[in-house]
Amino acid sequence: MQCGDIIEGKAKVCGACKAPMYCSAKCAATAWKVQKVARAQTHKELCDDNKRHMLRVPDVEEILRQFPWGRLEKDGTFSVDVARGRFNVLGGKGFGFWSHRGGPIAHLPTGSIVEAIHKGGSYGKMVEQMAKLYDYLDGSPLLEAKHPTDRDGWKLEPELIPFHNFSSLWAPPRLAFKVEIKDWNSWYAWRRLPKESPAALLLHFPMSVYWLLVDTLKVANPKAGSPDGPRVKLNIQYIGAEVELNFLPLFAELALLLPYHDIKLVFFGQAVHTIVSKAKASHPKSLAAQASPITPIYSYTAPEESGSGRIQVFLHAPADHWVPADADPALSAYGVPDAIVAPNAGLGSYAAWYPVILYAHQMDVPFGVTEYAEQSCETQLLMFPRLLESEAMTPGSVMGRVPGAPSAEACRRAATRRWQYPVELNPFQRPGQRPVPTKLPNVPNGFTIRVVGK
Structure with missing residues (x-):
């Protein structure tokens, strides 16, 4: 709401676009001509675009409706807590992968x-x-000495668990390149899971990374590797990890999805720095305390019948933010990233993203993110040209004079290129609209943006 108060009673909705919700007619009138925050657009400026964005509502609702636990509330939202409660995995401490x-x-x-x-x-x-x-401290499970098993982590009935450690009872999936995995329906079928499983409520993070790599950025392909040829190597930097630190073993899904690949997945962010610092100070035998550029805190190899894909997960914790590879000698152990990804990034909301945006443009490193809403995607993209032009005029003003910062010439080249920033609905979004004061689709990992890529 424009006023910042909670709506009591029936909300008012814009009669033209049917998108934003207001507590009163006065609040709606104010929003029409007054910015909610500095540099934001008014509703008058956004109304026509809202009509286009509202066309996505049926698609978003259909993703939720395919699941038996996907209850659509009268206001169009989805209560993830109600869904989790049905499986007794509501969250908090001590709930395995569901801890949050x-x-x-x-x-x-x-x-x-x-x-x-x-x-x-x-x-x-x-x-x-x-x-x-x-x-709650995100990453708290990493203060333990070992990762939980599939059963202990998921805390579901076995038939609802997408196992990574298989047995005679739970067979591994067939080679991913023999099927087309393009949405939750095809993924559930490939994994032989019933739709009753709430796995999508957590796996939307690794599955969104998969979609960014194979569809948005096109730096990976399930068919690229083969049992007889050289293995495909991927070095992926993952920025802004928070809740994902509670279920790092779920990123093993990437090794199943990309047969004959060797994947390095390096996590950056404030939460990464915080949990590793705590671990090294007071939990010396924990998983997080072992984090280093040469020590993955999680490793997984898929079964041979699934393509023996391998993944190693690293936590880069010396800083609480991302830095270019050449700025930190420790990063040289990973090599130059093949891609940078970030979930629910909010690129225009945090200044810490500016160096990442510039580096990707100036060094032509594939960079893909997800965002909650299509509207916020398009609004944030308006900032990119101004950021590039500013850095081209004064190289180093944003990136800083650090090793690895692009040259002045690279800044100028990036500023003069005609960049395209496609925004697409993410088929692996978390099912269900967030409870926010708008009817516009607003979903965790809801939309993808190709910031820099092919």
Whole structure:
């Protein structure tokens, strides 16, 4: 809402685009001509685009409706807590892969969350209260000495678990390049899972990475490897990891999806830095305490019948943010990234993204992200040309004078290229609309953006 308060009673909706929700006619009138935050667009500027974005609603709802647990509320939203509650995996501490911060605070208290608290109002007060009530350190499972088993991690009935460690009872999937895995329906069929399984509620993270690599950026292909030829090597840098640190073993799915590939997946971010620092200080025998550029904290090799794909997961923790490969000698152990990916990135919301955006453009490194909403994708893309032009005029003003920063010539070349930024609906989004004050599709890992790529 424009005012920042919680809607009580029936919400008001724009009569033209049917998208934003308001607590009153006054609130709607204000939003029409007043920016909610600095540099944001008014509803008058967004209304026509909203009509186009609303055409996605049936597609988003259909993704949810295919699941028996996918209850669509009257306002079009989906209560993930109700779905999790059905399987007794609501979350919090001690729930294996399902452990998470909980409540309405999905991210670390930065950016818009801090702004909401500072602004006050009933919403700001609720956010502040919930942040304290549901306090949880993402990555806490990595303070243990070993990863949980499939059963202990998923905490579901065996027939609902997408196993990575197989047995005579739970056979591995067939070679991924023999089927077309293009959406949740085809993935569930390939994994021989019933739609009753809530696996999509967690696996949307690794599956979105898969989709970014094979469809958005086209740097990977299930058919690229073969048992007789050289293995395909992929070096992927994953930026902004938070809740994903609670279920790192689920990224083994990439080794099944990409046969005869060797994948290095390196995680960056504030939560990575925090959990590794804590582990080294007080949990010296834990998984996270072993993190280094030469020590993966998780490794997995798929069965031979599934293509023996391999993945190694690293935590890069010396800094709480991403830096270019040449800026940190430790990063040379990974090599130059074949791609950079980021889930639910919010590229225009955090200044920490600017060096990543510039580096990818100037060094032509494939960079793909997911975002919650198509509207936010398009709004954030407006910032890219200004950022490139600014860096071209004063090289190093954003990237800084650090090793690995592109040259002035690279800055100028990037600024003069005509970049295209396709935005697409992600078929591996988490099922279900978030409970936000708009009817526009707004879903975790909902949309993909090819920032830089083929």
